[in-house]
Amino acid sequence: MRRRILTLAAALALLVTGCTAGNDAPGDGVVRLRFQSLAWQKESVDVNRQLVKEWNATHPDVRIEYVQGSWDSVHDQLLTSFEGGEAPDIIHDASDDLADFAYGGDLADLRPLLPERLRADIPARSWETTTFGEGIYGVPFLQEPRVIIANRKILESSGVRLPTPEEPWTWTEFRQITQDLTRTMGSGRYAVAWPLKEPVSVSLNLGLSAGGQLFHREADGRVTVRFTEADAVVAGTIHDQVVTDRTAPRTTLGSGGSDTLPGFFAGRYAMVPLGFAYRQQIAQQAPKGFEWMVLPAPAGDAGLTQGVSPQTLSIAEDSPHKKEAAAFLDFFLRPENMVRLARGDWMLPTGTTALADPSLHTARDGWATGAAVAERLRPAPAQSVRGYPEWKDKVATPAFQEYYSGAIDGAELRRRLVADGNRVLARYQRK
Amino acid sequence: MSALRTSRPARCAQYAALLAYLVFLAFPFLWLVSTAFKPAPELASLHPTWIPENPTLANFRQAFDEQPLLRAAGNSLVAAVAAAVIAVAVATPLAYVTARHRGRLASAATGWVVISQAFPFVLVIIPLFLILKNLHLVNSVFGLVLVYVVWSLPFALWMLMGYVRAVPAELEEAAAVDGAGRLRTLVSVTAPLLVPGIVATALFAFVTAWNEFFFALVLLKTPEKQTLPVVLTHFLGAEGVADLGPLAAAAFLATLPSLVVFGFLQRRITGGMLAGAVKS
Numbered sequence: 081m082r083r084r085i086l087t088l089a090a091a092l093a094l095l096v097t098g099c100t101a102g103n104d105a106p107g108d109g110v111v112r113l114r115f116q117s118l119a120w121q122k123e124s125v126d127v128n129r130q131l132v133k134e135w136n137a138t139h140p141d142v143r144i145e146y147v148q149g150s151w152d153s154v155h156d157q158l159l160t161s162f163e164g165g166e167a168p169d170i171i172h173d174a175s176d177d178l179a180d181f182a183y184g185g186d187l188a189d190l191r192p193l194l195p196e197r198l199r200a201d202i203p204a205r206s207w208e209t210t211t212f213g214e215g216i217y218g219v220p221f222l223q224e225p226r227v228i229i230a231n232r233k234i235l236e237s238s239g240v241r242l243p244t245p246e247e248p249w250t251w252t253e254f255r256q257i258t259q260d261l262t263r264t265m266g267s268g269r270y271a272v273a274w275p276l277k278e279p280v281s282v283s284l285n286l287g288l289s290a291g292g293q294l295f296h297r298e299a300d301g302r303v304t305v306r307f308t309e310a311d312a313v314v315a316g317t318i319h320d321q322v323v324t325d326r327t328a329p330r331t332t333l334g335s336g337g338s339d340t341l342p343g344f345f346a347g348r349y350a351m352v353p354l355g356f357a358y359r360q361q362i363a364q365q366a367p368k369g370f371e372w373m374v375l376p377a378p379a380g381d382a383g384l385t386q387g388v389s390p391q392t393l394s395i396a397e398d399s400p401h402k403k404e405a406a407a408f409l410d411f412f413l414r415p416e417n418m419v420r421l422a423r424g425d426w427m428l429p430t431g432t433t434a435l436a437d438p439s440l441h442t443a444r445d446g447w448a449t450g451a452a453v454a455e456r457l458r459p460a461p462a463q464s465v466r467g468y469p470e471w472k473d474k475v476a477t478p479a480f481q482e483y484y485s486g487a488i489d490g491a492e493l494r495r496r497l498v499a500d501g502n503r504v505l506a507r508y509q510r511k
Numbered sequence: 512m513s514a515l516r517t518s519r520p521a522r523c524a525q526y527a528a529l530l531a532y533l534v535f536l537a538f539p540f541l542w543l544v545s546t547a548f549k550p551a552p553e554l555a556s557l558h559p560t561w562i563p564e565n566p567t568l569a570n571f572r573q574a575f576d577e578q579p580l581l582r583a584a585g586n587s588l589v590a591a592v593a594a595a596v597i598a599v600a601v602a603t604p605l606a607y608v609t610a611r612h613r614g615r616l617a618s619a620a621t622g623w624v625v626i627s628q629a630f631p632f633v634l635v636i637i638p639l640f641l642i643l644k645n646l647h648l649v650n651s652v653f654g655l656v657l658v659y660v661v662w663s664l665p666f667a668l669w670m671l672m673g674y675v676r677a678v679p680a681e682l683e684e685a686a687a688v689d690g691a692g693r694l695r696t697l698v699s700v701t702a703p704l705l706v707p708g709i710v711a712t713a714l715f716a717f718v719t720a721w722n723e724f725f726f727a728l729v730l731l732k733t734p735e736k737q738t739l740p741v742v743l744t745h746f747l748g749a750e751g752v753a754d755l756g757p758l759a760a761a762a763f764l765a766t767l768p769s770l771v772v773f774g775f776l777q778r779r780i781t782g783g784m785l786a787g788a789v790k791s
Contacts, residue, residue, distance in 0.1 A: 114732065120748045122577055147734055150744035153725070156633075160729045164640040166649055168732075174749070278750060336751040346557035361752070365555040 111142045111401045113408065116149045116168035118391075119425065121360065127424035135411055142404045144170075162186040162396070169399040170408060175209035175220055176389035176463040182210075182217035183466075188395040189215035193406035198413060198431075206430040209390055209459040218392030221413055222427040224356035225377070225386055225453050226286060227446065228272075232371035234350040238264055245376045245384065245452035251290060251317045254378040258327035261350050273332040273349035274318055275340045279480035280472045282353075284461045285387035287314045290380030294497070295462040302509050303465045305501040307494040313380055315483065316490065323486035333484050345370055353377065356450045360426040363445060374446025376453050384453045387460035390430055428454050467508030475500045540766065546759035547571070554755050570756035571764075574746075580761055582735065583742040588768065590652055590727075590738060591720040594659035598667045598716040599709055601660065606671030607701070611680070621672070624665040632662075632725060640729060650732040658730065659720040667712045674708025675701075710776050718769050739765050 119128045125148070132146045147168060149157065155177055161167040162181065171187075181187050194216075199207075202220065210218035235242060240257050243249040249257065261271035276282055284294060290313035297303050321328040329349070332340050337354045338361060344352050345367055362372055376384055393412070395405045411417070418434035428450050429435050440451050462468045479496040482488045488496075517525070541561070546554065548566040553559070574580060609617045639658060640649065648654030678701055686696040724740040731737055743765060746758035 118749075120745055121754065122573075125577070145733070147732070148745050150728075150741075150747055151749040152744055152747045153728055156725070157728055160636055160640055163637045164644050164649070166640075166644065166732065338752055338755075342555050342557040342559075345555055348557065355750075358752075365551050367552050367555075 109141070111404050112145060113142065113170060113399070113401060113405055114145050114147055114168040115170040115408070116147045116172060118149050118151050118154060118172045120148070120151070121425070123360075124421070124424035127420045131412055131417055131420070135408060142401075142408070144408055158186075162398075165398055167396040167398060169396055169401065169405050171394045171396060173218065173392050173394065174389050175218060175392050176460060178210060178218050178392060178394065179212055179464050179466070179468075181394075182212035182215065186397055187217040188397045188399070188402050189217065190219065190395065190406070191216050193395065193402055194219065195406075195410050198410055201415065201431045201433055203430070203432060203455075205458055206390060209388070209463065210392055210394075212464055218394040219409055219413060220390035220392050220430045221418060222422055222425055223388045223390040223430055223454075223457055224427045225388060225450060225457055226282065226353055227356055227377060227449060227453075228351050228353050228375040229344070229358065229362060229446075230351045230373050230375050231344065231347060231349075232373045234261070234265065234347065235373070238350075242373075243375050243378075245449060248376045248379040248384055251313050251378045251380055255317050255320060255325070255327075258321055258351075259325050262325070262327040265350060269347065270329050270349050271327045272321060272351045272353070273340045273343060274322070274328050274353060274484070275335045275337045276318075276333045276481070276484060277336045279333075279484060280476045281387075281389075281460065283315050283318075283480055286353075286377060287311055288385045288387050288458060288461065289377065289382055290314055291382045293461060295465055295468075303462075303505060305471075305498050305505065307498050310381065312490060312494075315480070315493070317378075319484055319486070319490070322484055330485060333481065341365060351375070356428065356446075357426045359445050374449040376449055384456040385458055386453075386456065388457045389460045389463055391425075391427070428457075465505070467505045470508075471501050471504045475504060543759050543763050543766070546755060547763040549756065551756060570760035573754075574757040574761040574764075577757065578742050578745055578761065579734070580739070580742065580764065583737055583739045584765070584768070586652060586736055587721055587739040590655050590659060591717045593652075593656045594663065594720040595713045595717040597656065597660045598663050599713045602664055602667040602671050602712065603705070603709060606668050607675050607697075609668070610672045610675035624668055627665045636725070636729060639726075643730065649730055650736065652731075652736060655727060655730050655738075656720075658726050659716070659723065662723075662726070663716040663719050667716055670712045670715065671705075671708055674705055674711075677708075678704045714773060714776050717772060721769055 115132065117125075117128045119125045129146055132144045135142075135144055149172070154173060158167060158171065158173070158181065162184070167186070178187065198219065206220040206223070207216060209220050210216055238261055240260060241249075258271035262269070265271065274282075284292075287294065287310075290310045292308065292311035292313065294305055294307065294311050295303050296306050318328070322330055322333065332343070332349075337352070337358050340349065340352050340354075341361065343349050344362075345365070356374075359374065366372060377386060393409055395402050395409070399405055413431065415429075415431055415433035415437070418429040418431045419437045419439065422429040422434065422440065426445075428440070434440075435451060435454055439447070441448050462471075465471075475496060479488070479493050479500075483490070483493040545559075545561055545563060547570055548568070549563045550565055550567045550569060553563060553565065605620075609620050643649050643654045643658070646654070648657065682700055682704075683696050686700045687693075691699065722740060723738075724744070727738040728741050728744075731741070743758065743761055746754045746761065748754075
């Protein structure tokens with residue numbers, strides 16, 4: 081018995097210590113950088129890995145180690161890693177997650193590091209999404225507009241006018257069309273299903289199309305919430321479709337985009353407003369013979385404008401090799417590589433040269449529709465406002481959820497977003 | 512004896528409640544198994560079926576193709592087994608002393624065990640990370656094992672104290688009267704009676720470490736050292752989007768070791784508990 085225990089202990093010790101060897105760089109003069117990517121779908125991971133392989137093949141003195149992270153836990157993981165001084169050198173994230181890290185001094189200001197080519201290739205409106213205070217803390221490289229994925233057969237047979245980026249539906253027209261469609265589809269079927277698990281980002285980002293801003297910077301630099309008529313257009317349309325017209329089901333209000341797809345494929349919903357990248361799931365999962373099309377989101381007084389939070393690449397402030405990391409970003413985000421990354425993720429590149437690539441303008445899988453609205457994409461409202469996460473979680477999310485389900489009216493929504501919201505923001509803006 | 516008898520309706524109600532509870536427990540697992548064997552179109556069906564209409568192993572193939580599941584499972588196994596063995600080795604003598612020798616120190620230790628259970632891990636993760644960094648144990652499976660041991664130790668101690676108290680002190684006194692020394696009494700009398708408790712505690716520590724996600728995510732930096740729960744998240748995208756088929760297939764495989772270990776040890780737990788219960 082004793083011998084068995086000793087053997088087990090020895091085996092465990094060997095296993096544990098065998099797996100313990102650190103990863104300290106050997107003194108061979110080679111710079112080693114950790115690149116944490118959040119790419120997760122096979123096509124996207126393959127492109128990321130291939131680009132790292134190509135870099136390593138041509139840069140023997142700067143080795144990139146590819147580490148796969150997860151969107152689900154990236155914020156907490158980075159927070160801990162920054163505190164412990166063990167963050168990856170190159171960090172993949174989204175612009176709406178950067179504010180805390182940028183203001184906290186965890187990310188490097190990229191202005192002195194990035195080449196002019198890259199600075200000039202990405203439009204100013206995209207750089208705005210990663211600009212916090214004076215500095216730029218990430219390179220925005222992929223973005224996705226919200227589009228309407230539609231059942232081609234239902235729409236074409238109904239005879240409604242199909243919108244194009246040049247002649248999109250207005251929000252009023254969209255509401256009318258959903259009423260007409262629902263009437264022709266029969267009972268238990270709806271013209272549109274709104275998956276509103278994240279009601280705030282959908283409402284705010286699409287709200288820009290009607291000129292809604294919600295967050296206003298005052299002369300003294302403080303940000304306050306104001307709910308104007310323009311802010312009420314998109315939210316009011318969704319509310320009316322669900323509560324008044326019954327052209328959208330109440331049941332999908334708490335769902336994520338993927339949850340609505342079975343109903344969409346079964347013809348229960350004719351249209352589903354989704355992020356552009358959902359096309360990949362639809363292409364993979366749609367039953368044989370199912371025909372779908374990509375339509376632009378409805379337009380308001382500001383046309384097809386909508387807010388986005390692009391995916392970003394940043395460099396850790398603690399990285400001892402920022403210059404080398406920036407050189408890798410320059411390689412990784414060359415126009416031809418940005419196209420590969422965009423196609424792998426089924427998203428749009430921010431770079432103007434990459435966006436002009438013919439492969440992103442084909443009608444197949446709706447690429448052309450997305451590319452056509454790319455120039456109307458703007459920074460998501462409030463992503464750099466301090467206190468926004470708390471406002472979103474504690475005030476706006478429950479308020480929008482209750483409004484869309486009909487539990488409260490527009491006046492109460494306005495009161496909560498403005499009065500309750502400004503109290504939250506004020507705490508973050510005390511001087 | 513008549514007090515033990517229950518009426519037929521009451522017994523039916525008991526069985527119905529038990530069945531409902533079993534269904535409640537089994538539902539997520541059965542759904543996981545069903546999803547793991549479904550092809551993509553069936554996953555997006557409006558009327559999902561329990562039994563896949565066209566069962567496939569494609570999800571398993573894809574899961575293994577895309578992620579290093581075997582390597583991650585190996586890492587998890589090493590961490591979980593080591594954590595379970597060390598936790599039990601440390602907790603058993605401690606539990607014995609705390610349960611048998613009641614005094615202020617034992618009360619204070621017990622109180623501390625209860626209090627330590629109240630700390631959420633988000634509170635301790637950054638200080639813990641810094642401590643491990645100073646000890647050069649970040650990105651080390653040994654560092655992770657240490658964390659798991661510390662994390663499971665209070666509850667393991669609590670469990671074992673209960674088992675020790677359940678062993679009558681009179682048995683040890685009888686052994687002493689028969690001339691056995693303290694060590695002999697512990698080894699020959701107390702330890703065999705504690706086996707079910709030790710096995711149950713080891714099982715708890717194993718399952719806790721096997722399923723643990725956040726410490727492993729934060730402490731292990733290189734892909735070669737990542738554990739299974741961390742690798743499983745690689746099938747998840749932003750905003751709750753998931754590669755459902757391969758995720759279910761990988762998650763199904765990840766639950767198997769826990770089931771096997773539990774199935775294997777369960778007999779020992781009940782066997783040990785019942786040993787000597789009936790005079791033959």
